[in-house]
Amino acid sequence: MLKTLKLFLLTITFALLGAFSAFAGEDSCGHLDFLNETGVSGWCYQNSQPSSPADFTLRIANVLTGETVQEIPATTSLSRPDLESRTGAESTPGFFVSIDWESLGSGLYTASIVSNGKTVGNSLSYHVSGADGQSGLLEGISSVQNLGNFRITGYCSCRSCSAGWGGRTSSGTIAASGRTVAVDPRVIPMGSRLLINGQVYTAEDTGGGVKGSHIDIYCDSHAQARSLPFQNAQVFLLS
Numbered sequence: 001m002l003k004t005l006k007l008f009l010l011t012i013t014f015a016l017l018g019a020f021s022a023f024a025g026e027d028s029c030g031h032l033d034f035l036n037e038t039g040v041s042g043w044c045y046q047n048s049q050p051s052s053p054a055d056f057t058l059r060i061a062n063v064l065t066g067e068t069v070q071e072i073p074a075t076t077s078l079s080r081p082d083l084e085s086r087t088g089a090e091s092t093p094g095f096f097v098s099i100d101w102e103s104l105g106s107g108l109y110t111a112s113i114v115s116n117g118k119t120v121g122n123s124l125s126y127h128v129s130g131a132d133g134q135s136g137l138l139e140g141i142s143s144v145q146n147l148g149n150f151r152i153t154g155y156c157s158c159r160s161c162s163a164g165w166g167g168r169t170s171s172g173t174i175a176a177s178g179r180t181v182a183v184d185p186r187v188i189p190m191g192s193r194l195l196i197n198g199q200v201y202t203a204e205d206t207g208g209g210v211k212g213s214h215i216d217i218y219c220d221s222h223a224q225a226r227s228l229p230f231q232n233a234q235v236f237l238l239s
């Protein structure tokens, strides 16, 4: 009786192992090639049947919260001559998935391929801008670090704000609103990309009055510089 039970348990164990290994056999590979304001393109196929169209989910996540904000079911349908040697001449491993970024609201998002419950390949980041500045692809963003709360002020190219520097920054660039901020380089390395209130800025200027946890945002006019809608903000370092 005991022997029968052991055999029974053993059979169950093997049946379960079999199920798991079959699942593992459904591994997919894929890649996101390109992302713009209308959507994302790439390719995906299942290793066990590379010549068949693959079902997958395109997952959009909010980078700051880690929250999944959209899951778009999709099936590959475009031919990819560059992959023919792997998937066969008749295969359609390519895809383009439309994304309505602006409907997600301002923020930083990543798109990635999910197949059989697993994330496959790379991810690409897209920034949806707030009121000023441009939305767009953020290349090479792999981490977002919260630097904490900073005092935020504004400045412009006038003599009172920039003491004769005009629109030229200390790093040699021409300052642009929606992009240029002045930082204390001992706190934030020059050239850093920073996310502040949904807007991506570049640390490319310094100033005598900008010390410690303080960021000075370049504005088009003195009036704008003196009437920023916020005096403090969480600052995120994108790298």
Ligand SMILES: [Zn+2]
Pocket (backbone or CB within 6 Å): 155, 156, 157, 158, 159, 160, 161, 162, 221, 222, 225
């Ligand atoms: Zn000014």
